[in-house]
Amino acid sequence: xLRKKWLWAIVVLxxxxxxxxxxxxxxxxxxxxxxxxxxxxxxxxxxxxASGKIEPEKxxxxxxxxxxxxxxxxxxxxxxxxxGQFLLxxxxxxxxxxxxxxxxxxxxxxxxxxxxxVSLQSARASLDLARQALKRQQxxxxxxxxxxxxxxxxxxxxxxRESDLHARDEEIKNRETQLRQQQAGLQSSQHxxxxxxFEAPFDGIVTRRNIEEGENVVVxxxxxxxxxxxxxxxxxxxxxEIEVDETDIPFVQLGQKxxxxxxxxxxxxxxxxxxxxxxxxxxxxxxxxxxTATNFKVTVTIDGQIPDVRPGFTCTAEITTATRANVVSAPxxxxxxxxxxxxxxxxxxxxxxxxxxxxxxSFGQQSATAAAPVRTELLPGQKRQETEGxxxxxxxxxxxxxxxxxxxxxxxxxxxxxxxxxxxxxxGPFESVRGLYEDDAVNTATPATGSAAESQxxxxxxxVSG
Numbered sequence: 001x002l003r004k005k006w007l008w009a010i011v012v013l014x015x016x017x018x019x020x021x022x023x024x025x026x027x028x029x030x031x032x033x034x035x036x037x038x039x040x041x042x043x044x045x046x047x048x049x050a051s052g053k054i055e056p057e058k059x060x061x062x063x064x065x066x067x068x069x070x071x072x073x074x075x076x077x078x079x080x081x082x083x084g085q086f087l088l089x090x091x092x093x094x095x096x097x098x099x100x101x102x103x104x105x106x107x108x109x110x111x112x113x114x115x116x117x118v119s120l121q122s123a124r125a126s127l128d129l130a131r132q133a134l135k136r137q138q139x140x141x142x143x144x145x146x147x148x149x150x151x152x153x154x155x156x157x158x159x160x161r162e163s164d165l166h167a168r169d170e171e172i173k174n175r176e177t178q179l180r181q182q183q184a185g186l187q188s189s190q191h192x193x194x195x196x197x198f199e200a201p202f203d204g205i206v207t208r209r210n211i212e213e214g215e216n217v218v219v220x221x222x223x224x225x226x227x228x229x230x231x232x233x234x235x236x237x238x239x240x241e242i243e244v245d246e247t248d249i250p251f252v253q254l255g256q257k258x259x260x261x262x263x264x265x266x267x268x269x270x271x272x273x274x275x276x277x278x279x280x281x282x283x284x285x286x287x288x289x290x291x292t293a294t295n296f297k298v299t300v301t302i303d304g305q306i307p308d309v310r311p312g313f314t315c316t317a318e319i320t321t322a323t324r325a326n327v328v329s330a331p332x333x334x335x336x337x338x339x340x341x342x343x344x345x346x347x348x349x350x351x352x353x354x355x356x357x358x359x360x361x362s363f364g365q366q367s368a369t370a371a372a373p374v375r376t377e378l379l380p381g382q383k384r385q386e387t388e389g390x391x392x393x394x395x396x397x398x399x400x401x402x403x404x405x406x407x408x409x410x411x412x413x414x415x416x417x418x419x420x421x422x423x424x425x426x427x428g429p430f431e432s433v434r435g436l437y438e439d440d441a442v443n444t445a446t447p448a449t450g451s452a453a454e455s456q457x458x459x460x461x462x463x464v465s466g
Contacts, residue, residue, distance in 0.1 A: 031441025034432050036393055039423040042329045044414055046322035046407040048251055050298070052242030054262060054313040057301070058202065058234040062087070064217035064227050065195040066095060075230070077209040081200040087230055088198050090217060095193040102186035109182045113175035120168040127161035134158050204234040207311055233311055238302045240272060242317045243282060243295035251321040252277055258300045258319040265306065265313075272300040274319060322407050329412040330403070334390045334425040336433055338400055344381025348402070350438045389418065391426040391436050398426060398440045 072089035075081060134154040140146035208231035211217065217227045240260045244252060258272045276299035300317050341349040378384070389402040401423075406414030419425070426433055426442065436442075 031396065031443050032432055032436070034398075034426045034442045034444060035428045036424045036444045037331050037334070037427050039328060039330060039415075039419050039421055039425060041326045041421060042412060044324040044327060044329060044407055044412060045320055046251070046324075048244060048248045048319045048321050049316065050242040050244045050248070050295075050319075051314065051316045052240055052297075053311075054306075054309060054315050055239050055241050055311055056204075056233040056235050057237035057239050058204070059207075059311070060201050060232050061228045062198055062230040062232065064090065064219055064229060066090065066192050067217060067219050068092075068094065068196060069216050070211055070213050070229075073209075073211070073213045075206050075209070077206055079206045081204060081206060081232065083200055083202045085200040086197070087200055087206075087232075088211070090196040092193060092196045095189065095196050098189040099186070099193050102182065102189045106179065106182040106186050109175065109179040113172065113179055116168065116172045116175045120165070120172055123161065123165040123168045127158070127165050130154070130158045130161040198229070200232055202232070202234055203236075204232045207231045207233045235309065235311075236305065238306055238309060239275070240300040240302060240315045240317050242298050242300065242315070244298045246281070246294045246296060249277070249296050249298075252298055252319055253321070256319050256321060258317050260300060260302055260315055260317045262306065262309070263314045263316075264310070265308070270302050270304070270306060272302040272317065275299050275301040324407060324414055327406070328415045328419055328421060330390055330415050330419060330425055331427045332408070332411060332413050333430070334427045334433070335388060335403075335405075335413060336390065336436075337386050337388055339384050340387045340400075340402070341378075342383050342385060349382070350400075352437055352439045391433065392419070393424045393426060393442060393444070396441060396443070398436045398438070398442050400436075400438055 068090040070088055071091050072086075074086045074088060081087070134151075134157070137146055137151045137154040141148075141151050209229075210227065211229045217229065240258075252274060254274055254277060256274045258274060260270045260272050261268070262270070276297075278297040281294045281296055298317075298319070300319070341351055343349055387402045388405065389400050391398040392401050393399075401418050403418030404416045406416050408414070424444075426436065
């Protein structure tokens with residue numbers, strides 16, 4: 001009797017185990033639950049985004065050219081000025097004295113030049129008299145009416161007068177050179193005098209004032225930058241100077257449109273145009289790490305004016321580098337990379353997942369089937385190569401399809417080859433997409449998102465880089 005009970009208990013356990021194994025086996029065969037999305041055509045826009053500073057197109061730093069004390073200040077920081085408007089005055093006593101000294105030197109040099117010219121006229125007249133006396137002596141000599149000594153004295157006198165005339169002529173040239181030197185010194189001192197009074201170079205705003213009335217200014221030298229007294233900026237034309245990563249520079253071109261947002265002016269976007277692209281990278285500071293990214297300066301000129309803007313405001317510019325209309329696009333999360341096996345002709349050799357271990361009842365045998373060994377050796381002509389692609393659902397199974405991409409972005413990628421409209425690509429979960437194999441059975445938890453009508457007018461914003 002007891003033996004029959006034990007037999008019935010064993011039978012019940014075997015039946016329950018068989019049922020459980022069948023359920024587990026069917027659950028494995030149902031495949032992996034994934035999310036999918038249908039492929040449609042969309043309008044895409046590629047954007048390069050970078051941050052930087054707001055700067056005026058024209059800025060002038062007014063520095064001192066001579067030392068002295070500030071005697072007058074005509075503006076405050078933030079004042080609007082017109083071209084030619086008085087800004088500040090430096091003590092002009094030293095500069096005025098230098099001008100008067102050089103004016104006197106010029107006058108003295110001019111007087112000396114005039115005296116030399118008078119001496120030249122006197123020397124020329126003396127030479128004429130000597131030549132006339134020599135002519136008379138020669139006539140008398142021919143008539144035998146004068147002595148040889150008198151004739152030779154007349155000839156020597158002519159030579160002396162000619163030498164004196166030549167000396168007077170050279171003296172005039174020397175006096176003219178001295179006059180030009182004194183005039184150059186006078187121009188320099190007059191220029192220095194003009195530098196003690198500063199006027200606005202153009203219409204703008206005084207964005208910085210580093211000096212107060214009564215302070216002394218310092219002239220810049222090789223090792224000292226000197227005192228920047230005022231900074232005047234023309235805010236009629238505003239630029240956004242942004243730092244673009246080197247990987248994005250090839251996509252940026254002159255004339256491309258951009259949208260600029262200023263941190264200090266929220267909820268507003270300003271249109272602009274790329275007007276300058278740096279040819280040399282921005283130099284990093286000496287304390288910067290060697291691994292600092294290489295950036296290039298790109299200037300975006302903003303259309304119109306920005307109210308209440310200040311130089312130095314932090315901004316972000318989004319440059320539209322490319323647009324595509326009605327192109328096949330795939331979700332970016334669907335893209336994955338697989339190491340595919342290619343034959344000698346370049347055709348893909350599809351490799352499926354190694355067989356899974358399955359539970360089975362057996363007495364005195366191994367309880368699970370061993371997985372088939374994965375072949376690692378390559379036949380002649382075969383090669384393995386990493387390939388970008390997506391998994392497409394076909395007949396309830398995952399099929400890896402290599403794709404060729406165009407512009408890339410936050411949500412969607414332009415697919416130039418490999419997919420067609422209507423294909424359903426697997427978009428997640430991430431672990432599932434990463435671990436899928438060719439011909440894996442899959443099922444979708446939710447229907448594919450998006451509609452054809454929506455995708456035609458979506459205008460999805462995409463980026464080349466974040």
